[in-house]
Amino acid sequence: MEFDFSAEQKQLKNEARRFLADRCGRDAVRAVLDGPASTDRALWRRLGELGFLGAAIPEEYGGIGAGYLEACVLAEELGRAVAPVPYASSIALAAECLMLAGSEQQKRRWLPLLASGAAIGKLAGIDGPGPHAFTLPATSVRAGGRGLVVDGRKLPVADGDIADFALVPVRDDAGALSLTLIELGDPGVTRRTLESIDPTRSQAELVFADVAAEPLGAAGEGGRILERVFDRAAVLIAFEQLGGAERALEMARDYAQERFAFGRPIGSLQAVKHMLADMYVSATLARSNCYYGAWALSTNATELAQAAATARVSATQAYQHCARNNIQVHGGMGFTWEFDCHLYYRRSNLLAAVLGPLSHWEDRLVQCLVDARTPTTALAGAAQ
Numbered sequence: 001m002e003f004d005f006s007a008e009q010k011q012l013k014n015e016a017r018r019f020l021a022d023r024c025g026r027d028a029v030r031a032v033l034d035g036p037a038s039t040d041r042a043l044w045r046r047l048g049e050l051g052f053l054g055a056a057i058p059e060e061y062g063g064i065g066a067g068y069l070e071a072c073v074l075a076e077e078l079g080r081a082v083a084p085v086p087y088a089s090s091i092a093l094a095a096e097c098l099m100l101a102g103s104e105q106q107k108r109r110w111l112p113l114l115a116s117g118a119a120i121g122k123l124a125g126i127d128g129p130g131p132h133a134f135t136l137p138a139t140s141v142r143a144g145g146r147g148l149v150v151d152g153r154k155l156p157v158a159d160g161d162i163a164d165f166a167l168v169p170v171r172d173d174a175g176a177l178s179l180t181l182i183e184l185g186d187p188g189v190t191r192r193t194l195e196s197i198d199p200t201r202s203q204a205e206l207v208f209a210d211v212a213a214e215p216l217g218a219a220g221e222g223g224r225i226l227e228r229v230f231d232r233a234a235v236l237i238a239f240e241q242l243g244g245a246e247r248a249l250e251m252a253r254d255y256a257q258e259r260f261a262f263g264r265p266i267g268s269l270q271a272v273k274h275m276l277a278d279m280y281v282s283a284t285l286a287r288s289n290c291y292y293g294a295w296a297l298s299t300n301a302t303e304l305a306q307a308a309a310t311a312r313v314s315a316t317q318a319y320q321h322c323a324r325n326n327i328q329v330h331g332g333m334g335f336t337w338e339f340d341c342h343l344y345y346r347r348s349n350l351l352a353a354v355l356g357p358l359s360h361w362e363d364r365l366v367q368c369l370v371d372a373r374t375p376t377t378a379l380a381g382a383a384q
Contacts, residue, residue, distance in 0.1 A: 003291060005073060013073040016052065020081040026340060029200065032084040033343070038193075038202035039120075039162055044085045048117025053091055057099070062112025068298040072239045072290070079243030079351075082343050084200035086120050086159040088354050092236040093229065094121030097167050097179070100232075101217030101225045106181060110165065122163040123229070124154045124206060139208065141170035141180060148215060150180055153207040158354060160184075160204030161193045168213065169222050177222035180213035188212075198346035227305075230355055234308040235293035238315035241351050242283070242290050245315070248322040248344045249279045252329040272329060279322045286311075286318035306372065309365035316352045316361070323348040 005013070023043055032040055047053050056071040057063025071091075078087050095114045098107055098121075113119035139152030150170055160166065165183050172178065182189065188211035194203040217225050253276055256267030266272050293311030296304040323345040327334035334341040352358060 003295075005069060009069055009073050012070055013077060016074050016077040017080070019050070020077055020083060024081045024083050029082055029084055029343060032200045038084070038199065039086055039159070040084045043083065044120075045117040047085065048115060051115075053087075053117055054115030056091075057095060057111055057115045061099075061107050062115040064115075068235075069294055071236060072294045072297075075236045075239040076243035079240035079347075080247045082200070082244060082247075082347050086122075086162065086201070088233070088237050088240065088351065089122045089159040089163065090114055090120045092233040092240075093123040094165075094167055096232045097123055097216070097225070097229045100228055101179060101221075102181075103216075106214065106216065113164075119164040120159060120162055122157060122159050122166045124157045124160065124166040124168045139168060139170045141172055141178065141213065148180060148213045150182060150208045150211045150213045153205060155205035156194055156196075156203040157206050158201060158203055158350075160206050161191050161202050166206065167216055168208070169226065170213075172219075176220035177226075178219045179216040179222045179225060181216045182208065182211055182213045186211050196350065198350040200343075201347070201350050231305050231308040232297060234312040234355055234361070235290070235297045237351060237354060238286070238290050238293055238308075238311035241315035241319040241348070242286050244344050244347055244351075245283045245286060245319040245322040248319070248326040248341075248348075249276070249283050251341065251344075252276060252279060252322070252326040255330055266329075275325050275329060279325050282318040282321045286314040289314040306365065306368035309361050309368055312355065312361045313358065313365055316358050319344075319348040320352060 023046065024040070028040060028043070032038065044053075051064040051066075052074050054063030055066045055074055056068050057065070059065040075087065075092070078085065091114065095111060098111055098114075102110070110119065110121065114121055139150060139154060141148055141150050150168060152170075154160070154166075154168065157163075157166070163184055165181060168180050168182050170178055170180055184191065184206070188209045190207040190209070192205045192207075194205060196203040253267070256272050256276060257265055259266050261269075267276070289307075289310045293307045295301065296307035301307070323341075327341045327345060330339060330341055333339055355361070
């Protein structure tokens with residue numbers, strides 16, 4: 001069994017790395033960080049033109065239909081470059097939600113726009129009790145003269161200030177969770193940009209006042225749909241985290257080889273060597289678990305929930321660990337604005353919260369392991 005990407009997928013990975021090195025280098029990222037815009041629109045459109053955004057979107061809906069393995073390697077390169085684009089929001093979440101639960105009309109309208117980079121979508125958060133409750137403000141839905149009408153607010157919503165539409169979980173009077181699609185150009189939508197730890201990935205508050213909405217999926221099925229979407233998105237975002245973790249490790253390694261103290265490179269000092277070794281272990285473990293997630297996602301395996309939680313936990317821990325220790329290896333220089341260490345530290349903390357806290361995914365992983373063992377345990381008890 002060859003547990004690795006194919007030669008073609010590795011070639012795609014290398015081409016994406018070269019492209020991003022040319023179009024999304026340090027100056028491009030810092031231009032967004034220091035400027036008024038929260039995303040690089042030109043880069044986003046170019047990624048769409050190259051087919052990177054539509055890797056996992058079927059050709060009939062404007063994608064290239066390559067598959068999830070290709071999407072994973074591309075997500076890794078975007079993470080490595082800390083690309084200032086809404087990949088997690090628009091592709092990992094919104095596009096996946098549309099593909100799983102959208103009507104044919106919704107798919108044909110929005111998926112080609114997402115794949116081409118002409119539009120940005122966003123899943124606007126979860127509220128109320130349930131497996132993905134992150135204590136967000138409630139949003140309600142009711143029947144109106146124009147069909148469904150939504151009232152309430154969501155915050156924080158990643159990329160909510162630049163998105164063209166949002167997929168909004170809502171609750172009816174009976175408490176049932178459903179999904180709706182809202183075009184954010186509606187006059188009843190108010191957007192307010194919030195401060196973010198990573199200015200290259202904005203956050204916003206969305207307020208809905210008597211806003212017309214389209215149902216997405218069957219009424220009351222929001223929880224089931226979101227659980228499937230989150231499992232798929234967790235794998236793609238884990239690869240984005242993996243790319244950032246390995247780049248932070250490389251930065252720390254290179255600096256440790258070049259920086260001299262007391263007449264010797266600091267990489268030869270035991271404390272620094274141990275720190276780098278720990279970073280390498282966490283990044284390597286994350287890569288193994290991400291590959292497991294990629295396999296489960298690409299084959300729609302029954303183990304997807306467990307594989308997604310494993311990849312999410314491992315990649316989140318690895319990225320935060322490597323980004324934090326990269327600053328430590330750089331010493332006092334690592335805390336300065338001029339060095340790039342903080343770019344990865346910011347992104348590592350932002351991505352750690354995109355799909356809910358790490359504790360949620362740890363609990364989900366434990367539950368998946370318990371569920372996987374329950375039938376065997378029951379049979380063993382019966383045999384005794």
